[in-house]
Amino acid sequence: MQFESFGGPDALRLNDVPAPQAVAEQLRVRVTAAGLNPMDWFMTSDAETATRFGLSLPCGFGTDYAGVVDQVGPGVTDFAVGDRVFGGAMSRAVADYVLVEQAGAIATAGDVHRTPDGLDDRTAAVLTIAGCTASAALAVVGAGPDDTVLVGGAGGGVGVFVVQLARLAGARVIGTGSASSADVLRALGAEPVAYGEGMPDRVRAVAPQGVTAAIDLFGADTALAARQLGVRDERITTIAGRIDGITPANGADAAPGALDRIARLVAAGRLRVPIAATFPVERIREAVELQAARHVHGKVVIDLAGE
Structure with missing residues (x-):
């Protein structure tokens, strides 16, 4: 999903682009689900706001993701192809593939965490922000x-x-x-x-x-x-x-390890994450409108697994 001009959900376009390739310290993740947050549509609502967050056109959409590592670049030692992962990549998550760094930050190179056993991808995809x-x-x-x-x-x-x-x-x-x-x-x-x-x-x-x-x-x-x-x-x-x-x-400013602890709590059934609605990527505008209304109880997820 991309913006060719900043604005509301109507400005989103589903475009075919070349698949990104992992370079040094990077992982490529095949995204299966992306979670929506208020910051996603706020950051891209107009050019002035987007500039404040370091975004420029053409710009992707969404930050929270979950999926499977399908390519690793030189220097990646903590993850391997086939690993289930989740994390955040600012305004890049609603896509077939996302590139992140094994020790990166959400707002820049993107970050990545191992998905615990017992945690499904839809739920993992709404944890980060x-x-x-x-x-x-x-x-x-x-x-x-x-x-x-x-x-x-x-x-x-x-x-x-x-x-x-x-x-x-x-x-x-x-x-x-x-x-x-x-x-x-x-x-x-x-x-x-x-x-x-x-x-x-x-x-x-x-x-x-x-x-x-x-x-x-x-x-x-x-x-x-x-x-x-x-x-x-x-x-x-x-x-x-x-x-x-x-x-x-x-x-x-969350403490190191905070997100991994939350993921473990969810996997263990000690923390419940309500999923209010799921949408295929083709209905993302409807999903954004629902989430932006701020009356939904729980999280909204975009499915990208092709199921």
Whole structure:
């Protein structure tokens, strides 16, 4: 999938291009599935935004991928042809093949991780951006057994990881969302509270003893509400909104090994990743529109396995 001009889903084109060839330190992965994230369509929405992320035309689409190594270049020692892998390659993942480096970074050369036994490709294909972002956010606030954590946008793609990882750390979690997301949040281990006007009072009613940390996964409303509830700025973080005095979380700052730990938790059945919808690549515009609406509960996947 490529953009010949930046814009919305209508600007995406399915093009035939030569298969890339792995050079030194590179692996070529035959992609079987690609997961969508809000950042995918945000980065490519217009030329100015794309430039900020270092993207230029013609530009690919999607970052999260899973598949099988089918070619390795000189110097690759950690992976071999036939290995099942997953990872991130910024704005290049929705393709038959993606080139990544065995010790690369998502935003530049792309990164790669071994897919654990018991983890299917569709699920592996949605772990990277959301998992790294969730891990980084929890590291900022330092959630633990003595905490009650308020999570704004808890039912979204990052939220499903934040809620469950916080619960695994022993924290109590209160998650904001729409009325339709309440059952989803309960299933993940969060206590649901409706967002919108009056939300701080609703949180007080659920947690009269107080909230000790907050993670805003949508904008700034939850972070500002946390201040009203007495949460200290150093225990509040955001991933999209920016507020003076509050440290934002960035998936690029996730601790080494964080994503591999998440993959192992999923493979072991200790962390559940809801897949809301899967689409063939020919219906990618429909998939992007669904994901961009921000009301989907769970992750959206593009199938590239040809099944």
